[in-house]
Structures are given as C-alpha cells and as structure tokens.
Amino acid sequence: xxxxxxxxxxxxxxxxxxxxxxxxxxxxxxxxxxxxxxxxxxxxxxxxxxxxxxxxxxxxxxxxxxxxxxxxxxxxxxxxxxxxxxxxxxxxxxxxxxxxxxxxxxxxxxxxxxxxxxxxxxxxxxxxxxxxxxxxxxxxxxxxxxxxxxxxxxxxxxxxxxxxxxxxxxxxxxxxxxxxxxxxxxxxxxxxxxxxxxxxxxxxxxxxxxxxxxxxxxxxxxxxxxxxxxxxxxxxxxxxxxxxxxxxxxxxxxxxxxxxxxx
Amino acid sequence: xxxxxxxxxxxxxxxxxxxxxxxxxxxxxxxxxxxxxxxxxxxxxxxxxxxxxxxxxxxxxxxxxxxxxxxxxxxxxxxxxxxxxxxxxxxxxxxxxxxxxxxxxxxxxxxxxxxxxxxxxxxxxxx
Ligand SMILES: [Zn+2]
Numbered sequence: 001x002x003x004x005x006x007x008x009x010x011x012x013x014x015x016x017x018x019x020x021x022x023x024x025x026x027x028x029x030x031x032x033x034x035x036x037x038x039x040x041x042x043x044x045x046x047x048x049x050x051x052x053x054x055x056x057x058x059x060x061x062x063x064x065x066x067x068x069x070x071x072x073x074x075x076x077x078x079x080x081x082x083x084x085x086x087x088x089x090x091x092x093x094x095x096x097x098x099x100x101x102x103x104x105x106x107x108x109x110x111x112x113x114x115x116x117x118x119x120x121x122x123x124x125x126x127x128x129x130x131x132x133x134x135x136x137x138x139x140x141x142x143x144x145x146x147x148x149x150x151x152x153x154x155x156x157x158x159x160x161x162x163x164x165x166x167x168x169x170x171x172x173x174x175x176x177x178x179x180x181x182x183x184x185x186x187x188x189x190x191x192x193x194x195x196x197x198x199x200x201x202x203x204x205x206x207x208x209x210x211x212x213x214x215x216x217x218x219x220x221x222x223x224x225x226x227x228x229x230x231x232x233x234x235x236x237x238x239x240x241x242x243x244x245x246x247x248x249x250x251x252x253x254x255x256x257x258x259x260x261x262x263x
Numbered sequence: 264x265x266x267x268x269x270x271x272x273x274x275x276x277x278x279x280x281x282x283x284x285x286x287x288x289x290x291x292x293x294x295x296x297x298x299x300x301x302x303x304x305x306x307x308x309x310x311x312x313x314x315x316x317x318x319x320x321x322x323x324x325x326x327x328x329x330x331x332x333x334x335x336x337x338x339x340x341x342x343x344x345x346x347x348x349x350x351x352x353x354x355x356x357x358x359x360x361x362x363x364x365x366x367x368x369x370x371x372x373x374x375x376x377x378x379x380x381x382x383x384x385x386x387x388x389x390x
Contacts, residue, residue, distance in 0.1 A: 044309075053313035054306060056271060083306040087268060089383075096380045117306065117356065119271075120264035122381045125390075128275040129374075129383035131286055134313075159375065159382035 002030050002077055005069035005106035010098040014177040016063035016184035020246060021141050021215050021255055025067050028244030028257040029139075029213065035078055037259075041209060042136065044081035052209070054083040055136035057116075060126055060198065062088035063184060065099025067139060068118075069106035076114025084116035089124045091153060092180050096121035123159060126198050127205045135205050138212040142195045146219050147186040150193055151179050191220050199225075202260065203234025211261040213243075218254055226258060235262045264379050267355040269322050270314055274367035275374075275383045284369035287318040290325055291373065293363035302352045308338045310355065319355075328354050 004026065007018055028034060042055045059068045065088065071078060072086045088099050099121050107115045122129065127138075154176045172180070187194055195214065202212055216222040226240040240260045247254030269287050279285035316335040323331050329350065341347055364373040365381060372389065375382050 051305075051309055053311075054309040056313075083303065083309045085267070087271065091384065093380065093382070097378070100379065117265075117300075119268045120359070120379060122264065122268075122272075122383055124275065124383035125385070128277075128385075129272050129381075131271050131273040132280070134271045153384070158386070159384045 002070070002074045003106075005066050005073065005102050007064040007066050007098070007102055009101050009105075010064040011094060014172060014180040015092065015095045015098050016181065018064050018066040021144075022063070022066050024244055024246045024255050024257060025139065025141060025213065025215060026070050027246075029067075029071065030074070030078060031244065034243060034259075035080070038078065038137070038211075039080035041211060041261075042079060042081065044079075044083070054085060055079065056134055056207075057084055057086045057137040057139070058127070058130065058135045059086070059088045059139040060090075061141055061143070061184065062090045062099045062121060063095050063141070065095070065102030065121075067141065068099055069102040071139070072103050072116045072118050073106040073108070074114065075116030079116075082114055082116055085119050086116055087119045088121040089127070089129070090121065091123065091125060091183055093123045093157065093159070094180065095184075096123050126194070127201050130205055132204045133207050136207050136210050138202070138206060138210065140195070140198055140212065141215045142198065143183065143185050143187045144191040144195065144215065144217045144220055145185045145187055146191040147188055149186075150188040151182040151186050153183065154179055187220075191217060192225070195220065195225075199229060199232075203232060206262075208235065208262065211259060214258045214260060216256055216258055222256055222258065229258075229260055237263045239263055264360050264376065264381055265356065266322060266326065266358045266360065267310075269365070270318055272365075272381075272383075274369060274372060275385055276367065276370050276372060276389050279367055279369045282369040285367050287315075287322055288365035288374065289368060290322070290360060291364040291366050293326060293376070294361050295326065296359050296361045296379075297353075297357050298359060300352070300356045302348065303356075304342065304348060306356070307348055307351055308341055311335055311338060311341060323354055326354075326358070
C-alpha cells in the first residue's frame, strides 16, 4: 500500500478536499493492471526494450494536489522508473499554492527514494497553455456534477497584477470562496461541459504514446462518452476503457476512471 | 516553476498556437531561485530526446546562463561530459523562475509569475 500524501495544510474553504473521486484515482493508478500498462507504455529497463524518453505527467484540476503528489512521490512504484516529470494546472491559484506544498511534503528529500521530479504548478484554463504533443500521462478529475449553470472565476481572482493583494493576503470573500469550490465540481449540462472541452483537446495535447485518465460519474453517461472518444480523429484508432470503478448504486457504478489512448 | 517547464508551454491565446513565435515564451524581469537537487544522469539522458533544443538554447541565453552548443549532445557524449551534465542539471532541474513575466513572441501578451506560479488565464477579450 503506497502512502497517501498529507493535505492537512490545504484551505478546504476554497480548495476541493480529497474525496471518493480522488481516492478512486489513487487506487486505480496504483492497481497492478495500470502499473503494468504504464511501465510497458514507457519502458525504462533493458528487459522492456531501449529506454524511452522521460515521461511528462500533467494533472489538470489539481485541487489539494493529493493525486499529483502521489504520482510524484511514488514514481518508481507506479512507472517502474524515477525519471518522470510532473506538472499541475488549476484555474484556482490557491490550489496551485496548496499543491506545491502537498508535493513538497510527500516527496522525500533523500536521493535514494523512488520519487519523480516535480516541475511546478501553473494557473490556467485546462490545457490552453500546454505545448501540443508533449503530454504522456494526463490525469483529470473534472467538475462532473450536472448543474444548471457554469460558474465563472470572480474577476478579482482572474490574475494580472491587481489581484496580488487578494491572493497574497488570502483575503477572499465568502462568496468568492464558494465560487472557487463550485468551479471544482460544477460541470453544467450532464456534468460534461468542461470535460468535453478537455476531450476535444486530447488529440492535440497528448504525445503519440500519451494516455489520459479521466474520471466520470454515472450522470455523465460514460458509455456514450467512451463511444465518442473511440470515434475521435487525430491519430489513433482511439481506445477508451473503464479501468477503475467505485460506489455501486442500484447496479450502477457511481464513479469510474476511463483510460484513453491511441492504439 | 522549473526552467525545464518552459519547454512544455506555449502562449494560451488560440490564434498564437499556429505561430512558431509563441514558443518558447520569453522570461522578462525574471527572479530566479535555485533548489538543491541531486544530479540524476539517467534523467538527463532520457530528457535529451524529448527536449526542443533550440528553444532551450533560447531560454538559457535569455536567463543569462552560458550559451549551449548549437547541436544537442548524443546520449554517449552527455554521459562522458561531466561539465555538460552539471550545466544541464543546474539549468533544467535546479533553477526555478520565482517572479517575473513570460512574454509571447507573437502577440506580446505577458503572463505573470508570482511566488513560482505562472498565471495563464486570459482576460475575456483574448479568450
Ligand atoms: Zn501569444
């Protein structure tokens, strides 16, 4: 059992608290079938063929950073190699700050450990600032709850120099905090409005050997989503398979992790 | 944010994506900090084939680091060159951009970096 990173320092009033979905990602990514898939996809030992380039792992919507810290700290156990790079992006600057701390706490300082290499975090809208074709493993725990409307970031928290005071002194209003949390779960129609944008970017963002892990809930209509992914253009053929599930409810899996890759 | 990250980012403005000038972003008024990281030769060797060397040369020069050779070393050359290993390790794995701006060479948009975190959110008129 690999240790779960501590997130006791994270301000949960404005950053998503690790929950069943986060833990399903940890369980799935550390399952023997996924670690076998990943170490074959990104071989690093002579037995598996010539060493492949160092993989870039990108998590979108990092929240507390529990998943990114887990991937970074346990690189050797998960990927059978230490030379992985990890990067996190979130629309919420507080999540970026929290994640940097979560990774620092989870990643032991000693060089003999099996930890990978953390590049940092950035504030951004999904993968808009990521250079095409670079991402080898993309992890996304999206805002998946169906909602009537999509929240938008309070202008004061959008960035630029004017928000220095707000974020440095952590003086957000209660309403701004609520909006920051809503951004982490509110998915609009079918809970899919944000996820659809991410899926549309996959052919561009993923490297040829790239693989994405996407969390879906039952209301997202996961079978239809997987069908659409399999029909995507941009290399391929595209594969989309459920590789982890949790929370059986009346015969339905409440949450699932879909692995997406080019054959 | 480690300097290596600049090799994986480009301008967030949609109409910039097709322009070669939107990559790499150019650091401006950058305040650098350095982390103590143990040198991992295997990591550097396995980074080589995935790095855009020309972009890295640009970044290195713009941040005031020694000029990198025009051509990237081969894996064998790198393994045999202790100085090159150390230089690349310092630049890519130890150096962080803590404050400053990242500027797009195509549209001129400046992305702020504060406390090591770059902000790529765009004002509504650029989305
Ligand atoms: Zn631009």
